Amino acid sequence: MSCLLLDAGNTRLKWALLDGPHWLAQGVCAYAELAGLPAQLAPWPAVQRILACNVAGPAVAKQLAACWPALPIAWLKSSAAQAGVRNGYLRPEQLGADRWAALIGARALRQTDLLVVMAGTAMTVDALSSTGEFLGGVIVPGFRLMREALARGTADLGLPDGATATFARSTGEAIVNGALAALSGAIAQQYAQLSAYSGRSVQILLSGGDAARIAPCLPPALAAQLIRIDNLVLHGLAQLAQRDSNQEASA
Incomplete structure (x- = not known):
């Protein structure tokens, strides 16, 4: 299954397209050019799933959702424990998703x-x-x-x-x-x-x-x-x- 990974940082978007464990492509996109990102991915297998990390705010989240309206984006949120890491924050949900x-x-x-x-x-x-x-x-x-x-x-x-x-x-x-x-x-x-x-x-x-x-x-x-x-x-x-x-x- 092809999975699109999105890292929405404070200044730009970084992305990678995976097919199972294999990295097919990766790149960087300015927020002003987000609407063109689906076209950039057209040569590769169709995106079937999207997993994203966003610290750029709700406006960017809305832009990204509009790029793939038929696919729900799974937004990463910090938790008490995940993938072998235990979160030592006093309130684990406050830790930035990018960290x-x-x-x-x-x-x-x-x-x-x-x-x-x-x-x-x-x-x-x-x-x-x-x-x-x-x-x-x-x-x-x-x-x-x-x-x-x-x-x-x-x-x-x-x-x-x-x-x-x-x-x-x-x-x-x-x-x-x-x-x-x-x-x-x-x-x-x-x-x-x-x-x-x-x-x-x-x-x-x-x-x-x-x-x-x-x-x-x-x-x-x-x-x-x-x-x-x-x-x-x-x-x-x-x-x-x-x-x-x-x-x-x-x-």
């Missing part, structure tokens, strides 16, 4: 103590134990949001660009390197917390649009434990889709 999907994807890929980092519009750094327990995490503004906050909250800084540098020698460099230091610092702090908690080696799974920007800024000890992976949310959705297919086949 939940990323944790499920991470658990399917690695069964060790993990720091799951999603570097997008916001950056989340989540601790996942080797037994599949989501211990908690932090949310910080992403690279773009940090720069925009400085531009909005000050009279003269604006949005100057700058290169990475050991010591920033321009305002643009100071802003860029300050944001990267804050992001890598959040990862380092959570890494230290999880390492102390588990008493074991911790791996870092890094995904998201700013992953390539952040990875070179991590300290060597963390860089040695780093695994870059694209579309971790889609990997989590794929894991859930495959489990559903297996259950239907055995029913």
